[in-house]
Structure formats: C-alpha cells, structure tokens
Amino acid sequence: MMIPEDVFDQAIVPAKTSHIPSRTSTLPFPTVTPDLPKVYTQFSTEVGHKTLWVVCVVMGISSLVFYGMAMRVPVQKRLFHIITAFITTTAFLSYYAMATGAGLTIHTTTIKETKLHVITEIVERQIYWARYVDWSLTTPLLLLDLSLLAGLNGASILVIMFSDVVMILNGLFAAFSYDQAQGWGWYAFACLAYLNIVYQLGYKGRTAVSTKDNKTRVFFGAISLFTLVLWTLYPIIWGVADGAHKINVDGEIIAYAVLDILAKPVFGFWLLLTHDSMARTSPSIGGFWAHGLSSEGTLRVGDAHDDA
Known part of the structure; x- marks a missing residue:
C-alpha cells in the first residue's frame, strides 16, 4: 500500500536527461564572409568628352577639304585623294560615335589574384571600341597610300595590309582580356605583326621606290618615317593606358587624339599637296578607274556578220 506522500515524492523526481540536445543548447555555426575585391574605376570626364568633339570636327573638315581637292584634279590622278578622304571620313564617324557615347563600353579586368585564384583587385575602365573599328579600316588605307607611292608589288x-588588320584585332582582343596576363599576350602578337609592317614598308618599300625619281624617293622616305614614328607611339600609349592602367581615360583620349590628327589630317595634307605638286611625275590611272565600262572589249550585234 502506497502512502500518498510517497506518490507525491515520486512525481516530483526529474526525468532522465535525453542525449539529444535541445534547440536552445545548440551553438550557432560560425560563418565566414569573404573579403570583396578592391574595385578601381577609370572613366572619362568633361575634358575627354570635349577632346573627342574637337577631333571629330577636325576630321570632318579635313574630309570636306580632301574631297574638294579631289575635284580639282583629273579623275586619273584622284586615287590618293579618294583614299585619304576615306581615311578621315571613317575617323570622323568613329569620333562622332565616341563623343556621343555610342562607341564605348565598360570592361572589368583582374589586376591582382592570389595563388588560390581569389581575385583581390579589379579595374573597371571605359573601352572605346569604336577606336579599333576606325583603325581596322583607316590604317590599311593609309598603308595603301604609302605602298602605291613607293610602287610596292601586289603581293607585298x-x-x-593583312599584317595591319592582325595587329589591330590583337589590340582589340588585348583591350577586352579577362586579366592582364592574357592582355599582354595579345599585345605581344600585335607587336610582332607591327614589326612585319616595318619590314615591308621600311625595307621593301625603300627598295621599290629606289627606281623612281629623286623627288619621289625623298618624299617617300620622309613621310614613311613620319608614319612609322607615330605608329610606334600608339602601342606605347596602349601599354601605359589599357595595358598597365597607369594613365587615366582622359589622358588616353588626349594622347590618341594628338596622334590621330598627325597620322590622318596632317599626313593627308602633306601627301596630297606634295602629290599635286608632282603632277607630271605622279602616276595616272586610266581604264576602268577613269572611264568605267565602255564599249571597248564588248561584242556588238552584227560584228561577227560584218567580219565574215
């Protein structure tokens, strides 16, 4: 027989503790928040924007002048005028695109990464891709001017021209590379293509022009050297701008603007004014260029019957 007090004592004895911990006794799992990479932004300002507009106007006016100069000479001697006008016209359209914001984009490049492939520093920089479209069209035309002046053969x-296009495209790929190592690889390929241009123009061009009159030889030597010196500065600017990110976008715009004005309008005026002064010795192109498709070489109805 149980005494009521014993029943009460048994009721208040605590139950055995479970081996499964309760929610309140569980410690929170530690979380690790990774460090975000440092982001450096490089965008143009009002200075760069105004510079683009100034060069756009210069290219436009130069194009109109070159077309006017072409109209003043016989069609047989307009080849250099047309090519040179196309160069500045393309540059005008390119600079208009860049000045209005249609020819640029923002590209992210990794500049520092740990051995565990953790990105610690990146750069967000404006890339004016319209500039590369311009160069891919205008620089082959400019080389065509010099090649025709020297009298290079068709193979050369x-x-x-192919080496020039390869050079420009490699520069474009380098500008849009994911990291700096990849970009410098494309940059090296572009420099190799440029060395071939120097060889073709500097060595073979001088050999070809050696058979021409003294004035043409001197002029080709001067204008080709002027061009190669300017073109050597382009990859240097790319290296410190898009390559190493050492100068800002405004500095890049101004540097390229000066080079583009010298390499296109100044080059064009020098070429055409000198070419026009050598009208007696400058090449003259007839045939289809001057006269189009004429009756020459065609068979008229009745010719065969008449010959018979």
Whole structure:
C-alpha cells in the first residue's frame, strides 16, 4: 500500500536527461564572409568628352577639304585623294560615335589574384571600341597610300595590309582580356605583326621606290618615317593606358587624339599637296578607274556578220 506522500515524492523526481540536445543548447555555426575585391574605376570626364568633339570636327573638315581637292584634279590622278578622304571620313564617324557615347563600353579586368585564384583587385575602365573599328579600316588605307607611292608589288601590299588588320584585332582582343596576363599576350602578337609592317614598308618599300625619281624617293622616305614614328607611339600609349592602367581615360583620349590628327589630317595634307605638286611625275590611272565600262572589249550585234 502506497502512502500518498510517497506518490507525491515520486512525481516530483526529474526525468532522465535525453542525449539529444535541445534547440536552445545548440551553438550557432560560425560563418565566414569573404573579403570583396578592391574595385578601381577609370572613366572619362568633361575634358575627354570635349577632346573627342574637337577631333571629330577636325576630321570632318579635313574630309570636306580632301574631297574638294579631289575635284580639282583629273579623275586619273584622284586615287590618293579618294583614299585619304576615306581615311578621315571613317575617323570622323568613329569620333562622332565616341563623343556621343555610342562607341564605348565598360570592361572589368583582374589586376591582382592570389595563388588560390581569389581575385583581390579589379579595374573597371571605359573601352572605346569604336577606336579599333576606325583603325581596322583607316590604317590599311593609309598603308595603301604609302605602298602605291613607293610602287610596292601586289603581293607585298596584300601582306602589309593583312599584317595591319592582325595587329589591330590583337589590340582589340588585348583591350577586352579577362586579366592582364592574357592582355599582354595579345599585345605581344600585335607587336610582332607591327614589326612585319616595318619590314615591308621600311625595307621593301625603300627598295621599290629606289627606281623612281629623286623627288619621289625623298618624299617617300620622309613621310614613311613620319608614319612609322607615330605608329610606334600608339602601342606605347596602349601599354601605359589599357595595358598597365597607369594613365587615366582622359589622358588616353588626349594622347590618341594628338596622334590621330598627325597620322590622318596632317599626313593627308602633306601627301596630297606634295602629290599635286608632282603632277607630271605622279602616276595616272586610266581604264576602268577613269572611264568605267565602255564599249571597248564588248561584242556588238552584227560584228561577227560584218567580219565574215
């Protein structure tokens, strides 16, 4: 027989503790928040924007002048005028695109990464892709001007123009590379293509022009050297701008603007004014260029019957 007090004592005895911990006794799992990479932004300002507009106007006016100069000479001697006008016209359209914001984009490049492939520093920089479209069209035309002036053969002209396009495209790929190591690889390929241009123009061009009159030889030597010196500065600017990110976008715009004005309008005026002064010795192109498709070489109805 149980005494009521014993029943009460048993009721208040605590139950055995479970081996499964309760929610309140569980410690929170530690979380680790990774460090975000440092982001450096490089965008143009009002200075760069105004510079683009100034060069756009210069290219536009130069194009109109070159077309006017072309109209003043016989069609047989307009080849250099047309090519040079196309160069500045393309540059005008390119600079208009860049000045209005249609020819640029923002590209992110990794500049520092740990051995565990953790990105610690990146750069967000404006890339003016319209500039590369411009160069891919205008620089082959400019080389065509010099090649025709020197009298290079067709094979050499094809090689020099192809090397130029390869150079420009490698520069474009380098500008849009994911990291700096990849970009410098494309940059090296572009420099190799440029060395071939120097060889074709500097060595083969001088050999070809040696058979021409003294004035043409001197002029080609001066204008080709002027061009190669300017073109050597382009990859240097790319290296410190898009490559190493050492100068800002405004500095890049101004540097390229000066080079583009010298390499296109100044080059064009020098070429055409000198070419026009050598009208007696400058090449003259007839045939289809001057006269189009005429009756020459065609068979008229009745010719065969008459010959019979």
